Amino acid sequence: MDINAGDHRIAFNFMKKTCPMLEKILFALLLFPIFAFPQSKILIYMDLKQTDHLRAYGITYHALERGEKADWLLNYRGGSFMLDYTNRTANDCRVEGVAFDAISAAQAADIYATVQNEDNNMSVVRLEKAPKIAVYVPPSFQPWDDAVTLVLDYAKIPYTKIWNDEILRGDLSKYDWLHLHHEDFTGQYGKFYASFSNAQWYIDNQLQYERDAKKNGFKKVSDMMKAVAQDIKDYVGRGGFLFAMCSATDTFDIALAAEHTDICASMFDGDPADPDAQQKLDYSNTLAFTNFKLEMNPYVYSFSNINVQPGEIGSRENDYFTLFDFSAKYDPVPCMLTQDHVNVIHGFMGQTTAFHKELIKKNVTILAERQGTDQVKYIHGNYGRGTFTFYGGHDPEAYQHLVGDPPTDLALHKNSPGYRLILNNVLFPAAKQKKQKT
Amino acid sequence: MIKKILFIGFIVSTVLSAQQIYDESNQYLLAQSYIQAAQYQKALPIMESLYKSQPSNYEYFNALNNVYTQLKDYDASIALIEDRMKISNADINLYGMLGSTYYLKGNDKKAFEVWDNALKTLPQSEVNYRVIANYAIERRTFDKAIEYLKKGQNISSNPIYFAYDLGNLYSLTMQYKDATEEYCFILSINPTQLSTVEGRILTYINKPGALAVSLPVVEKYTNSENLNYKFLLARLYIEDKSYDKAYKIYKEIEDVQKDQGAQLLNFAQFLYGEKVYQTSASVYSDIIKNFPESPFVSNAKLGYAKTLEAVLDAETSDNKQTWKPYYNLAYNNSPEVNKVIAAYVEITKLYPHSEVANEAYLRIGEIKMNRQGNIKDAESYFNRIIEDSPMSQYASAAYEDLGKSALLQGDLNSAFSYFSKIALNGRYPADKRNYANYQLARINFFRGNFQQTKDELKNILSNLSDNNANDALELSLLMNTSPDDSSNLSAFASAELLAEQKKFGEAASKYKIVASDPKKFMLQNLAALREGEMELALNATDSAMAVFQKIADENEKNIYADKALYLLGNIYQFGLNNKTKAVETYENLLAKFPNSLYLDDARSQIVKLKGNVSDRPM
Structure with missing residues (x-):
């Protein structure tokens, strides 16, 4: 990605030495629009003064979609966006309630200078292309909501819903960014058996999975889910961006680790689990977690010890997680993913709430954690040519989103810092791709 | 030893x-x-x-x-079971277990072979089929389970027993047509199972494609003498929202059952709840006409009158004037209105001196006042409630309507008296008393008693959760910004009273005079806005637009500039049906007044005008 400001400076210095006239020409070209257009740029500031942080991402996304360029000013006023001034974009901001400043080219140049200044932990990332987004959503009814589809809908960012059929036939290559949420890749239907095995939605859900498996040539749902997880991993390896939340995070890695064993009890896949499943886990196959212990009891609503249990979190009032500071100029990727207007955020639970630090692989970057604990909320890593980001919890604005709870109305949470982290991930693939060295 | x-x-x-x-x-x-x-x-x-x-x-x-x-030691399991079979080779459970183990081992063919052979070689018994079917269900091979249950049903003396299981399996495997066939089969043998069968069918009928394939099945069975199929079919027609077809079926049921319209009444009440007013009215009317001696006729009459009124309300909601701040009521003496009144009158005659009759009097009065403009007649109905049933729950509403009627006629003394009766009666609901207090403050304002008005408004504003607090705040603000200008304030108050009486032309002239005094900025600004609103009420769209444009152009110098711009947008949108200009005007409002109270309304109108949110790129 072209997010290394150092590259620009080296190139510029090189040109300065080799062609002294070029500097003057460039300077003249830079000044031309300052005088030509009084309102040259739109600054969508993302600090506490922003009226709707979430829709700001939608505005930027749609500007990119129209072929306009946008700059993401990392750490400048909460991670602001600088767009070319057009009446369309300005109108969109007003209609969507997104606060912005229409600024002159001179003012914009001042801002760029501030951001590029070596003394400031800030940087500019050029956003070039609106990423194509796929969300992994089952076609059947689910009695819970998906924070990502909620926020994409609210921000009016388009996405395509895909499911196992599409993944197994190789459709993932059509998308830049894939989101997983509450789905269970282990084939244990979310381990809801003890509480909901008689609920109609659970029965329908199981039948739907079984039909899918049969249709795709798998005898067992767990086998199909392993194949789906492997396809997703391959997609990341080929350069895809994966973002997962809640139970999709740990179950994805568990499914990958369990490639050569059967971890599902008979109520899930018809036959008993392998008694030696724990010993047969292959941690080298996972993306983020290692050395975890499976929860093999089918009546316990937990998959493994990766997840931080509610009892470990303590009181809701004290549940906050802290975003790490990264160098905007030298560590732009984690910096992009942690852009926010606050750096301490109220926690929220999910089937998978957070991850135990000792079970996270060493090559994975921790983006946010509960300070003073071993509880990690938000992680990021690379695999092959792609990246993955895992975010614990179900809904950043519903502390304990229970099965059957109504969806969160994001119009009431326009400035949600927890939801912003999701949208950082959406725009992250829009950053300019760095040319591969040959 | x-x-x-x-x-x-x-x-x-x-x-x-x-x-x-x-x-x-x-x-x-x-x-x-x-x-x-x-x-x-x-x-x-x-x-x-x-x-x-x-x-x-x-x-x-x-x-x-x-x-x-x-x-997963399946070979040991097979050996164990086969060993035991040598001792008791007629135990069907052993065959079930053996087949199950083969299935777990991944040998489906052998599993089915074991099960099939067991059913062939062991004596024919419906129990055996059920046992093997249960093993198949346990392994979630539903198609095989259906096959065994079907065979068992064929030899069973109690096929219903199998039909429930089959219906369930068919619905699980999305074979909805077959599921409905099984449930209809149950009804053919045991009609008393209607509620259970209906419940089972309703669990899947709303799944994709289920209704379309189930309806023809039930229609086919409906030709028989069994009335339960008609009940089932009518229910499915309701699910399909084919209300006319359902109505026809209920009439057929009535013809056979002769239960004096009981089923039809239930159906009509359901339709009313679903807001299917036209069909609901027809059904009520049918009951009243065909079953005049029925014990349900009173309920049918009340339902009929309410349905007719609901139809009128639905038509009124399409009234092209309601977007305006002020507008003249479109009085209507059409047969439809008179039909509603006649229906209520009939109720008052059937149940004199009852709360039902009081409700009917109130409804008649309100229709007379608001739809026909017949104030005198309306008042006589409101008075009837107060005189005949002063303790009625509708008495406070009757006083309120009388107060509004008096205001409409400019009779401030009577209006004051009526609203006082509500405000001072502790038995009446708090929201009614709060509203009455606000109206009393307004009447004092119209009279020019500004100090009293302020005192009354203070009381209302002490409780900000009161629904009238916002209106009270606006009036209070107006009075506090013009404390030493009682003449202009009086002129404005008299214009407000004229607007209340819907004398928009006279009101406009008075507002214009107040608006011409630039010294009193708040009063002048509001009077100017009102002048535009009066022009709009008089359908003088061009004049109204000119007034609003002038106010809007004053920008921050006029505190109503944003509202004027919003009203301009409304005129383009609703009055002139010019969507492009409407969007442009609303967007102008967003750009010029980023802190306006009308921002959210303007945004939602833009979104509405540009199409559905999901279809509309930013």
């Missing part, structure tokens, strides 16, 4: 035997504990030992087989 030896021997052997049983029992409990803790490896030697000691013990056999399958 021999006796003694024998006795001791007997005692010793009994104790030893009891000890052995006790030990086995403990061993078995230990094995069970291991099984429950999923430690099958530890349970295995214990269960093997126990089974070896008592091969005839079915409990041990079953537990050992379970341990084998949990450990």
Whole structure:
């Protein structure tokens, strides 16, 4: 990605030495629009003064979609966006309630200078292309909501819903960014058996999975889910961006680790689990977690010890997680993913709430954690040519989103810092791709 | 001596035997504990030992087989079951278990072969089919289970027993047509099962494609004499929102059952709840006409009148004037309105001196006042409630309507008296009393009693949760910004009274005079806005637009500039049907007044005008 400001400076210095006239020409070209257009740029500031942080991402996304360029000013006023001034974009901001400043080219140049200044932990990332987004959503009814589809809908960012059929036939290559949420890749239907095995939605859900498996040539749902997880991993390896939340995070890695064993009890896949499943886990196959212990009891609503249990979190009032500071100029990727207007955020639970630090692989970057604990909320890593980001919890604005709870109305949470982290991930693939060295 | 030896021997052997049983029992409990803790490896030697000691013990056999399958040692399980088959080869459960183990082993063909052969070789019994079907269901091979249940049903003396299971399996496997066939089959044998059958069908009928394939099945059965199919069909038509078809079926049921319209009444009430007013009115009318002696006719009459009024309300909601701040009511003496009144009058005659009659009087009065403009007649109905039933729950509403009627006629004394009656009566609901207090403040304002008005508004504003607090705040603000200008304030108040009386032309002239005094900015600004609103009420769209444009152009100098711009947008949108100009005007409002109270409204109108949110790129 072209997010290394150092590259620009080296190139510029090189040109300065080799062609002294070029500097003057460039300077003249830079000044031309300052005088030509009084309102040259739109600054969508993302600090506490922003009226709707979430829709700001939608505005930027749609500007990119129209072929306009946008700059993401990392750490400048909460991670602001600088767009070319057009009446369309300005109108969109007003209609969507997104606060912005229409600024002159001179003012914009001042801002760029501030951001590029070596003394400031800030940087500019050029956003070039609106990423194509796929969300992994089952076609059947689910009695819970998906924070990502909620926020994409609210921000009016388009996405395509895909499911196992599409993944197994190789459709993932059509998308830049894939989101997983509450789905269970282990084939244990979310381990809801003890509480909901008689609920109609659970029965329908199981039948739907079984039909899918049969249709795709798998005898067992767990086998199909392993194949789906492997396809997703391959997609990341080929350069895809994966973002997962809640139970999709740990179950994805568990499914990958369990490639050569059967971890599902008979109520899930018809036959008993392998008694030696724990010993047969292959941690080298996972993306983020290692050395975890499976929860093999089918009546316990937990998959493994990766997840931080509610009892470990303590009181809701004290549940906050802290975003790490990264160098905007030298560590732009984690910096992009942690852009926010606050750096301490109220926690929220999910089937998978957070991850135990000792079970996270060493090559994975921790983006946010509960300070003073071993509880990690938000992680990021690379695999092959792609990246993955895992975010614990179900809904950043519903502390304990229970099965059957109504969806969160994001119009009431326009400035949600927890939801912003999701949208950082959406725009992250829009950053300019760095040319591969040959 | 021999006796003694024998006795001791007997005692010793009994104790030893009891000890052995006790030990086995403990061993078995230990094995069970291991099984429950999923430690099958530890349970295995214990269960093997126990089974070896008592091969005839079915409990041990079953537990050992379970341990084998949990450990995925399917060959051991097969050997164990086959070994036991040598002892009891007529036990259908053993065949079920054997097939199940083959299935777990991945040998589906052998599993089905075991099950099929068992059913062929063992004596024909419906129980056998059910047992094997249950093993197939346990392995979630639903198609095979359906096959066995179908065969079992064919030889069964109680086919209903199988039909419920078949219906359930068909619906699980999305074979909705077959599921409905099974449930209809149940009704053909036992009509008393209607509610159960209906409940089962309703669990899947809203799934994609289910209704479309189920309706023809029930229609086919409806040709029979069995009335229950008609009930079922009518219910499915309702699910399909084919209300006219459902109505036809209910009429057919009525023709047969002759229960004086009971089913039709239920149907009409359901339709009313679903806001299907036209069909609901037809059904009510049908009951009233065809069953005049029915005990349900009173309910039908009340329902009929309410439905007719709901139809009128629905039509009024399309009234093209309601977007305006002020507008003249479109009075209507059409037969439809008179039909509603007649329906209510009939109720008052049928149930005199009742709360139903009081509600009917209130409804008639409101229709007379708001739809026909017949104030005198309306008042007589409101007065009737107050005079005949002063304790009625509708009395406060009657006083309120009388107060509004008096205001409409400019009779401030009467209006004051009526609203006072509500405000001072502690029995009346708090929201009614609060509203009455606000109206009393307004009447004092119209009279020019500004100090009294302020005192009354203060009381209202002490409770900001009161629904009238916002209106009270606006009036209070107006008075506080013009404390020493009673003449202009009086002129404005009299204009407000004229607007209340819907004398928009006269009101506009008075507002214009107040608006011409630039010194009193708040009063002048509001009077100018009102002048535009009056022009709009008089359908003088061009004049109204000119006034609003002028106000909007004053920008921050006029505190109503944003509202004027919003109203301009409304005129383009609703009055002139010019969507482009409307959007442009609303967007102008967003750009010029980023802190306006009308921002959210303007945004939602833009979104509405540009199409659905999901279809509309930013």
